Amino acid sequence: MTKTNMIALGVLVVMGFIPFFADSAWLAVGTTFLVYSVVAFSQDIILGRAGAFHMGHAAFFGLGAYATAILNTQYGWPILATWAPAVIIPMVVALITISPIIHLRGDYLLVATIGLNIIFIQVLENDLFGITGGPNGIFGIDVVRAFGYEFMSQTNMYYMAFILLGITLFIMKTLDSSKFGRAMFYINKDDIAAQSMGINVRYYKLYAFAIGAGLAGAAGSMFAVQYSAVSPEAFNVLQSIMFFTIVLVGGSASLPGVLLGTIVMFVLPEVFREFAEARYLVFGLAMILTMILRPRGIWPVKFGDIPSFLKKGTK
Amino acid sequence: MDIFLQQLVNGLTIGSLYALVALGYTMVYGVMKLINFAHGDLVALSSFVGLTVYTNMFADGGTSIVAVITVFMFTAAIIAVVGVLLERLAYRPLRTAPRLSAVVSALGAGLVIQNSIMLIWGPNMKIFPSDLFPSTIWDINGVVITFTQVMILGTSSILMIALYLFINRTKMGTAIRAVAIDQDAAKLMGINVNKIVMIIFVIGSALGAVAGLFIGIYYRGITFDMGWTYGLSAFVAAIIGGIGNIPGAMFGGLMLGLFNALISGYISSAWAETFTFMLLIIVLIFRPTGILGEKTAEKV
Numbered sequence: 001m002t003k004t005n006m007i008a009l010g011v012l013v014v015m016g017f018i019p020f021f022a023d024s025a026w027l028a029v030g031t032t033f034l035v036y037s038v039v040a041f042s043q044d045i046i047l048g049r050a051g052a053f054h055m056g057h058a059a060f061f062g063l064g065a066y067a068t069a070i071l072n073t074q075y076g077w078p079i080l081a082t083w084a085p086a087v088i089i090p091m092v093v094a095l096i097t098i099s100p101i102i103h104l105r106g107d108y109l110l111v112a113t114i115g116l117n118i119i120f121i122q123v124l125e126n127d128l129f130g131i132t133g134g135p136n137g138i139f140g141i142d143v144v145r146a147f148g149y150e151f152m153s154q155t156n157m158y159y160m161a162f163i164l165l166g167i168t169l170f171i172m173k174t175l176d177s178s179k180f181g182r183a184m185f186y187i188n189k190d191d192i193a194a195q196s197m198g199i200n201v202r203y204y205k206l207y208a209f210a211i212g213a214g215l216a217g218a219a220g221s222m223f224a225v226q227y228s229a230v231s232p233e234a235f236n237v238l239q240s241i242m243f244f245t246i247v248l249v250g251g252s253a254s255l256p257g258v259l260l261g262t263i264v265m266f267v268l269p270e271v272f273r274e275f276a277e278a279r280y281l282v283f284g285l286a287m288i289l290t291m292i293l294r295p296r297g298i299w300p301v302k303f304g305d306i307p308s309f310l311k312k313g314t315k
Numbered sequence: 316m317d318i319f320l321q322q323l324v325n326g327l328t329i330g331s332l333y334a335l336v337a338l339g340y341t342m343v344y345g346v347m348k349l350i351n352f353a354h355g356d357l358v359a360l361s362s363f364v365g366l367t368v369y370t371n372m373f374a375d376g377g378t379s380i381v382a383v384i385t386v387f388m389f390t391a392a393i394i395a396v397v398g399v400l401l402e403r404l405a406y407r408p409l410r411t412a413p414r415l416s417a418v419v420s421a422l423g424a425g426l427v428i429q430n431s432i433m434l435i436w437g438p439n440m441k442i443f444p445s446d447l448f449p450s451t452i453w454d455i456n457g458v459v460i461t462f463t464q465v466m467i468l469g470t471s472s473i474l475m476i477a478l479y480l481f482i483n484r485t486k487m488g489t490a491i492r493a494v495a496i497d498q499d500a501a502k503l504m505g506i507n508v509n510k511i512v513m514i515i516f517v518i519g520s521a522l523g524a525v526a527g528l529f530i531g532i533y534y535r536g537i538t539f540d541m542g543w544t545y546g547l548s549a550f551v552a553a554i555i556g557g558i559g560n561i562p563g564a565m566f567g568g569l570m571l572g573l574f575n576a577l578i579s580g581y582i583s584s585a586w587a588e589t590f591t592f593m594l595l596i597i598v599l600i601f602r603p604t605g606i607l608g609e610k611t612a613e614k615v
Contacts, residue, residue, distance in 0.1 A: 053415070100596070100600050101596060101599065101600065103603065104599055104603055105603065105604075106414070107344075107350055107558070108554065108599055108603065108604075110350070110418075111350075111550065111551065111554055111595065112592075112595065112596055112599060114547070114592075115551075115591075115592030115593075115595055115596060116592070118588050118589070118592055119588075119589045119592055119593070122585070122586060122588055122589045123589070125585075126585050126586065241422055244419075245419055245422060248415050248416065248418075248419045249419065252415075278430070278434065280426055280429075280430045281426070281427055281430040281431060281434065283423075283426060284422075284423040284424065284425070284426030284427035284430065285423065285427055286423070287419055287420065287422065287423025287426065288404070288405045288420045288423040288424060288427070290419075291409060291412070291416045291417070291419050291420040291423070292405075292408045292409060292420070295409060295412035295413060295416040296412075296413065296416070
């Protein structure tokens, strides 16, 4: 076991014991942190690994949340049964909406994905299908029920989110050493070279979007259950910008970096709530300063290093 | 037909404001390949600065041509200085960094400007005085045109023509175009790239300031977070026209303004942004670099 893995394991163990000494307000912050870090990792698959400038991720997060909310409150599905649609619907929507624009170059894709997010919000607010509850959103989402037990305490929510983060980390690790991960690595470095080596850039980028959207949807479902309510402003462009910034401030394609980014961008503003009005001013200054001092993020992946799975047998 | 003509007038008015803001985006993008996300907030800042300048200097004396011109010049100068500072502090240190780092820095700068406005002028909507321009109205066969609209159309046309001539007919304009094509080569030809970037920010911010003042005068109500809305529309306009291309930004702005006005007039303003972005996506599917954008292969 390497040193990094030891540190990671240590951090995970500490995080697993947080419910034993945190009060319920902080535990709620902790749960939301876990959910947001899952979204940040899913954003990182698209932005950090596939290198697609994607600034509409809150839409997929919101699709998962709304899938759970609508199926539960309007159609009476139990929460457990809504988990699969909450993953599949964002995936399908991502494939349908992203495939016509996947060929766009960097900044154009960025603006087109902002557009997708804004369209999503307007569909919710104008209540296009009569099931989204308009600007107020949907209230009264059920808790998870299984084996005759209701998982409704903050501690239960925390551990559910913790398990989701564990699954996400496992997926990220598996991706790294899979054919998909290697293709991503190459595409991110140089997509034209990747294409000329026979890698189907379009296919792999869409693949990244589908996985990212599915994970974000799972996190969205968790988010809807935690707050037992969903409303459009939790998924607007500002949230997308936050996920985008988390990845870049933390360090794209770097697991500890993205976690650190989520702490910096999400937990610290919660801590400094007393400064209420001025905190976003400080926040903006911090974004500028971080980028000037650490242009590749606080905890960057070492670029230029050949990953170990490519080095086998070449020593 | 009357609705159509009326929306045509309204659309051209809004469109020329979009075009003025879009020019700021497109010039910065052309030279630095950076989406200046803080530009919209500079526009909002100019509305507030203009309001303060006006109420402090001319509130009692009534309006005169001199007063209005002074307000415009003064505000444009202040916003130009802020724009140059923005470039110095937030963008210049990142010129050689990965491109997305500069995008995050721009987003941060936008947040700083927006929240500074909120801390200085408060979070509530401010109302612009209505007496900057005379309230003359022309009614041509049921189509209403206000004095403000004429002023907006006139001023923005003059500014756009002046900018076009400046970029295409002067030595400085040639230098700007050279830097946009290849910074290193321009440097070797003895062009001071830092100075050119500064000029870009002066012009872009000043044009944005004029647009911001007109937004205040035309819509009356201004809020600290309005920069994001106008900025995004103007940025979409710049992309539809072909970003980096100055006539493209003008064309894109007017086109988007007309499109928005017709959507609001015939369908519903609640869906305006959805249609805006659908238009953008459709344009990008068929013309990936915008309508007037040049088809350039990415450098390998």
